[in-house]
Amino acid sequence: MSKTILTVDDSRTMREMLLLALSDAGFSVVQAEDGVHGLEVLETETPDVIVTDINMPRMDGFGFIEGVRRHEKHRAVPILVLTTESDGDKKDRARRAGATGWIVKPFNPVKLVDAIRRVAV
Amino acid sequence: MDPMASIKQTFFQECEEQLVELESGLLKIEDGECDAETVNAVFRAVHSIKGGAGAFGFDQLVEFVHVFETTLDLLRSNKLTATPSLTKTLLRASDVLSDLVRAAREDTVADAHAARTIAAELSALHGDAAAGAHEEEESLESLEFQPVAISLDSIFDLSGDDEPPATQDFIIRFRPGPGLYAKANETVRLLRELAQLGEAIVECDTHDIPLLSELDPEGAYLSWTIRLRTSEPEARVREIFEFVEWDCELDISVADVGKLLEALQEALEPGDAPVCIAAAASPPRIEAEAPVVPAPAAAADDERGHPSPAKPEAQRGDGAAAAQTTIRVDLDRVDRLINLVGELVINQAMLSQRVSEAGLSRASSVAIGLDELEQLTRDIQDSVMAIRAQPVKPVFQRMSRTVREVAAMTGKSVRLVMDGEGTEVDKTVIERLTDPLTHMIRNAVDHGIERPEDRVAAGKPEEGSLRLSATHRSGRIVIEVADDGAGINRARVRQIAIDKGLIPAEANLTDEEIDNLIFLPGFSTASTVSNISGRGVGMDVVKRAIQALGGRMSISSVPGRGSTFSMSLPLTLAVLDGMVVTVGGQTLVVPLTAIIETLQPKKESVHELGNGARVIASRAAFTPLIDVGMVLMYRDEPIDPTSQVALLVESESGAKCALLVDAIQGQRQVVIKSLETNYGHVHGIAAATILGDGRVALILDVDAIVARPRADMIAADAMSMAAE
Numbered sequence: 056m057s058k059t060i061l062t063v064d065d066s067r068t069m070r071e072m073l074l075l076a077l078s079d080a081g082f083s084v085v086q087a088e089d090g091v092h093g094l095e096v097l098e099t100e101t102p103d104v105i106v107t108d109i110n111m112p113r114m115d116g117f118g119f120i121e122g123v124r125r126h127e128k129h130r131a132v133p134i135l136v137l138t139t140e141s142d143g144d145k146k147d148r149a150r151r152a153g154a155t156g157w158i159v160k161p162f163n164p165v166k167l168v169d170a171i172r173r174v175a176v
Numbered sequence: 177m178d179p180m181a182s183i184k185q186t187f188f189q190e191c192e193e194q195l196v197e198l199e200s201g202l203l204k205i206e207d208g209e210c211d212a213e214t215v216n217a218v219f220r221a222v223h224s225i226k227g228g229a230g231a232f233g234f235d236q237l238v239e240f241v242h243v244f245e246t247t248l249d250l251l252r253s254n255k256l257t258a259t260p261s262l263t264k265t266l267l268r269a270s271d272v273l274s275d276l277v278r279a280a281r282e283d284t285v286a287d288a289h290a291a292r293t294i295a296a297e298l299s300a301l302h303g304d305a306a307a308g309a310h311e312e313e314e315s316l317e318s319l320e321f322q323p324v325a326i327s328l329d330s331i332f333d334l335s336g337d338d339e340p341p342a343t344q345d346f347i348i349r350f351r352p353g354p355g356l357y358a359k360a361n362e363t364v365r366l367l368r369e370l371a372q373l374g375e376a377i378v379e380c381d382t383h384d385i386p387l388l389s390e391l392d393p394e395g396a397y398l399s400w401t402i403r404l405r406t407s408e409p410e411a412r413v414r415e416i417f418e419f420v421e422w423d424c425e426l427d428i429s430v431a432d433v434g435k436l437l438e439a440l441q442e443a444l445e446p447g448d449a450p451v452c453i454a455a456a457a458s459p460p461r462i463e464a465e466a467p468v469v470p471a472p473a474a475a476a477d478d479e480r481g482h483p484s485p486a487k488p489e490a491q492r493g494d495g496a497a498a499a500q501t502t503i504r505v506d507l508d509r510v511d512r513l514i515n516l517v518g519e520l521v522i523n524q525a526m527l528s529q530r531v532s533e534a535g536l537s538r539a540s541s542v543a544i545g546l547d548e549l550e551q552l553t554r555d556i557q558d559s560v561m562a563i564r565a566q567p568v569k570p571v572f573q574r575m576s577r578t579v580r581e582v583a584a585m586t587g588k589s590v591r592l593v594m595d596g597e598g599t600e601v602d603k604t605v606i607e608r609l610t611d612p613l614t615h616m617i618r619n620a621v622d623h624g625i626e627r628p629e630d631r632v633a634a635g636k637p638e639e640g641s642l643r644l645s646a647t648h649r650s651g652r653i654v655i656e657v658a659d660d661g662a663g664i665n666r667a668r669v670r671q672i673a674i675d676k677g678l679i680p681a682e683a684n685l686t687d688e689e690i691d692n693l694i695f696l697p698g699f700s701t702a703s704t705v706s707n708i709s710g711r712g713v714g715m716d717v718v719k720r721a722i723q724a725l726g727g728r729m730s731i732s733s734v735p736g737r738g739s740t741f742s743m744s745l746p747l748t749l750a751v752l753d754g755m756v757v758t759v760g761g762q763t764l765v766v767p768l769t770a771i772i773e774t775l776q777p778k779k780e781s782v783h784e785l786g787n788g789a790r791v792i793a794s795r796a797a798f799t800p801l802i803d804v805g806m807v808l809m810y811r812d813e814p815i816d817p818t819s820q821v822a823l824l825v826e827s828e829s830g831a832k833c834a835l836l837v838d839a840i841q842g843q844r845q846v847v848i849k850s851l852e853t854n855y856g857h858v859h860g861i862a863a864a865t866i867l868g869d870g871r872v873a874l875i876l877d878v879d880a881i882v883a884r885p886r887a888d889m890i891a892a893d894a895m896s897m898a899a900e
Binding site: 067068069072111112133134153154155156157161173 | 179180182183186187189190216217219220223224226227228230231358359360361362365369416418419422
């Protein structure tokens with residue numbers, strides 16, 4: 056059975072890109088538009104990996120990651136954050152919030168899939 | 177469609193939305209609402225554009241957005257303060273950004289100079305904000321941020337062009353801390369990954385595992401020593417630990433033996449590159465000595481981790497699982513639906529007519545059923561129309577830029593206040609509203625609002641105010657542009673109209689009529705044709721554009737207090753409330769919005785003016801009479817007007833005209849069918865429709881029929897003066 060990836064990003068463009076890259080690589084994809092939505096989706100979906108953006112309305116990536124790590128059922132899901140540039144500060148905050156790893160935007164599909172396999176296989 | 181092209185389309189759509197967000201956020205900041213959420217929203221908009229732009233390799237865009245984003249980031253972290261001048265710069269930057277986005281979309285080159293100027297201004301601000309002024313003038317070219325264009329094709333391109341491999345032995349000591357597991361990292365995955373780099377010998381140290389009673393299930397008790405023989409550089413090995421290096425003790429060293437070997441090889445075969453060490457290519461092998469203690473939260477998934485190349489039969493459908501509050505539908509589909517509903521309406525009307533012709537009683541079950549069907553049909557029609565309805569906000573937002581630009585060009589200070597941006601109207605109406613509205617806004621700033629010094633002299637605030645509002649009123653949308661300027665200078669307007677021969681010098685006009693003169697073709701009050709309002713078009717073009725949308729324009733002005741232009745537009749262009757009339761045996765439809773009242777001409781109220789022109793007296797005014805049958809050439813000779821019905825309509829110039837028709841059949845909502853796409857343009861006819869009995873009826877183009885020389889009206893005025 057193919058692995059399911061939850062992508063959390065407020066940018067439709069980014070969501071579509073992730074969807075294309077991930078589904079091309081054989082993953083199933085579920086999407087959410089921000090942290091709040093992401094946590095809602097987790098009530099019904101059980102992703103194998105979560106890929107999340109940082110800067111989002113309503114609830115940002117940090118809050119979302121903390122939320123997942125506190126979640127009874129999903130606390131052990133690997134979470135990759137999407138960061139623009141190699142922003143050390145953001146990576147650090149994401150890591151402290153409980154992120155498993157990160158992907159630097161603009162992401163390269165090979166690296167994206169690579170990073171997912173690194174944390175999920 | 178090529179998936180990347182489709183995503184690109186999404187990107188541009190999203191850019192448009194983000195630009196709207198950006199601008200409305202900046203305007204809020206300008207109004208002093210510089211709270212964290214607003215600044216963050218503005219930052220996010222720019223940030224989001226940058227993300228997509230980078231992915232598609234729009235370099236010019238990315239360079240600019242990067243500088244812009246940096247400024248907003250400084251604003252966000254309170255290293256910059258939102259002074260009025262900074263806000264103005266940011267607004268201009270948003271204008272440039274919107275130009276760059278357009279350039280990227282249309283694949284043209286944007287005004288690089290403007291972008292550079294603003295970028296330099298922004299960069300200068302960064303220098304001030306960042307206390308260490310080491311990066312003085314960060315020029316556009318020297319930005320360290322390098323966008324990387326990607327292509328999904330590269331997913332298949334895994335061929336590396338490596339330098340000739342030389343193997344080394346690494347000794348890796350690795351002791352995970354509990355944090356590593358808490359973040360869902362896994363030792364076993366790291367080991368597998370290492371094993372893929374070459375030949376790995378793994379030893380696990382289990383000495384620290386406590387007694388079961390003391391074991392914390394979330395603790396970390398194991399440590400590993402890995403001897404890895406690989407041709408990969410140390411950086412590649414370290415990269416594997418990239419995600420976990422904070423949560424573990426890690427020591428990577430090169431075993432001396434490896435170094436020795438390498439030196440030996442070099443000595444033996446100088447310069448001979450492709451030395452092949454068999455181990456490098458051999459299948460990886462893990463030798464874990466201890467059974468792995470179940471690491472907390474381990475998803476014990478033993479599926480072997482060879483990255484398989486992409487599976488083309490990807491199930492994209494799964495992506496739609498998440499709950500969505502909106503769906504995106506191709507406009508064609510909506511239009512097809514609207515068309516079908518139009519047919520349904522026509523069919524339903526035909527059915528009703530047949531049933532009533534068949535003489536069935538109103539109380540019969542068939543008639544009752546039909547009534548319900550009619551109600552349902554109407555509901556469906558309304559719902560379908562609502563699909564195409566969109567808020568006017570994007571168009572309104574665009575106007576704020578126009579105001580800024582014109583204000584800057586004319587040296588005026590103007591503040592745009594918007595109201596009712598959420599009011600919805602048909603998409604087509606919105607699209608065709610931009611040009612006339614832009615022109616009206618330009619006019620209001622250029623002609624309506626006075627120069628700051630004049631305003632102060634008149635006891636008004638230095639900053640002019642322009643109010644743009646939208647409301648729904650009796651099934652139409654009313655859009656108003658109101659300024660608090662000097663109002664229309666009637667004496668001057670009148671004089672110009674006389675000078676240009678638009679009205680006779682002795683014409684006696686009401687204030688309202690004078691105000692309406694500015695809608696006459698060829699009227700322009702600007703003493704020089706400025707490049708702002710001028711552009712060769714006048715308010716007549718604006719009015720025609722609005723009328724083409726089935727709208728009407730009106731103006732009200734108070735000297736010294738300002739002017740208000742208001743236009744009322746139909747909510748949809750697909751249906752029309754019409755008066756069905758008979759002319760020369762033909763059935764025609766007259767748009768109800770054009771009709772003011774209907775009259776029964778009496779012999780004594782109709783006056784001949786010679787040259788065939790006639791007027792009708794109504795309410796102490798004389799109105800030109802136009803026989804529709806003559807205009808459409810259904811007949812050659814006028815017939816007795818007293819046997820006809822006159823429809824009092826409002827003409828393009830704001831004056832009234834009476835259209836003579838033979839009889840009125842009734843009022844009805846009709847579905848508009850384009851005549852031009854199905855047949856061709858006919859003067860005096862706007863479109864066609866299909867009536868309940870299946871006959872085609874033409875819809876009158878009232879303005880085209882009424883568009884007669886102004887002289888007629890003036891003549892009527894002269895008559896009305898004579899009558900008084």
